[in-house]
Amino acid sequence: MDFERVVRGRRMVRSFTSQPVAPAMVDQLCDLARRAPTAGHTAGVEFLVLEGDDTASYWNATLPAGAEREGFAWPGLLAAPVLVVVWVDPGAYVDRYREPDKAHTGLGAGEEAWGVPYWFVDGGAAMMTMLLAARDRGLGAAFFGMFDHEEAVRQRFGVPPGRRGVGTVAIGHHAGDDRPSRSANRGRPDLAAVVHRARWQR
Numbered sequence: 001m002d003f004e005r006v007v008r009g010r011r012m013v014r015s016f017t018s019q020p021v022a023p024a025m026v027d028q029l030c031d032l033a034r035r036a037p038t039a040g041h042t043a044g045v046e047f048l049v050l051e052g053d054d055t056a057s058y059w060n061a062t063l064p065a066g067a068e069r070e071g072f073a074w075p076g077l078l079a080a081p082v083l084v085v086v087w088v089d090p091g092a093y094v095d096r097y098r099e100p101d102k103a104h105t106g107l108g109a110g111e112e113a114w115g116v117p118y119w120f121v122d123g124g125a126a127m128m129t130m131l132l133a134a135r136d137r138g139l140g141a142a143f144f145g146m147f148d149h150e151e152a153v154r155q156r157f158g159v160p161p162g163r164r165g166v167g168t169v170a171i172g173h174h175a176g177d178d179r180p181s182r183s184a185n186r187g188r189p190d191l192a193a194v195v196h197r198a199r200w201q202r
């Protein structure tokens with residue numbers, strides 16, 4: 001697929017068939033995602049890949065069976081054969097910016113020194129690359145947050161302390177009965193409303 005079609009055609013897919021995705025394909029998606037840029041080339045972005053029964057374990061940790069799951073707005077999301085949880089390592093960024101070529105920035109002092117926490121910027125870039133790579137291969141994918149379940153996911157899958165969860169990318173084959181989220185109905189502002197050429201005025 002050409003790049004513009006991939007970008008324009010990508011949508012969050014929240015309903016999947018049970019058809020599996022080959023582990024080699026998942027590796028390819030992770031390989032592309034890890035090529036997204038990272039600040040100082042820190043490469044502090046990692047992927048927890050959950051396939052098969054491990055996806056059920058993820059949902060048990062984040063959406064316990066019972067009333068909450070019964071009322072979940074996107075039951076088709078739970079069928080996704082692959083979940084990739086994106087984690088970042090803030091400490092790796094602090095260490096990197098303490099190295100001689102970056103020390104002048106002062107960002108090696110600690111996470112608090114970062115006005116913009118680049119680990120989340122980089123995690124977002126990796127996530128977006130993964131979404132586009134999935135689309136390019138004819139797969140559906142959606143990103144969603146872990147919200148207050150980050151610690152539960154950390155515990156269940158042995159994620160080291162210090163890593164921060166960016167969120168989860170569900171990947172699989174589109175079931176076709178998807179329902180866009182209310183957010184998507186907001187529409188997209190015109191180009192002129194978001195491009196401020198030379199000066200911020202409308």
Ligand SMILES: Cc1cc2nc3c(=O)[nH]c(=O)nc-3n(C[C@H](O)[C@H](O)[C@H](O)COP(=O)(O)O)c2cc1C
Pocket residue numbers: 010011012013143144145181182183184185
């Ligand atoms: C940082 C970020 C967080 C998001 N979190 C969620 C989420 O928790 N649950 C969800 O259903 N969609 C989530 N979305 C998807 C957005 O709602 C969606 O991208 C937006 O409505 C536009 O729709 P589209 O991506 O299909 O074009 C998130 C998107 C981003 C970029």
